Amino acid sequence: MKELTIKITDENKLGFLLELLSQFEFVEFEKKYFKKHKQENSTYDFFKSAGLFEGRDINAIELRKQAWRIPS
Numbered sequence: 001m002k003e004l005t006i007k008i009t010d011e012n013k014l015g016f017l018l019e020l021l022s023q024f025e026f027v028e029f030e031k032k033y034f035k036k037h038k039q040e041n042s043t044y045d046f047f048k049s050a051g052l053f054e055g056r057d058i059n060a061i062e063l064r065k066q067a068w069r070i071p072s
Helices: 011-022 031-040 060-068
Strands: none
Touching: none
């Protein structure tokens, strides 16, 4: 068996590369790489965003206007 070391310059592409390589039945991985990757892509916790606009003078109507660039 041959081993290959790959250096990733863009960590955002690591998941893509691992998924691609895992499709080949002749490629084996050490388990530690997949565990790290899956932990990084944990689901987003909506409730951690609580208070995001706290202390800012903005409401839902203003947010919509800014998001959709609706003229006043």
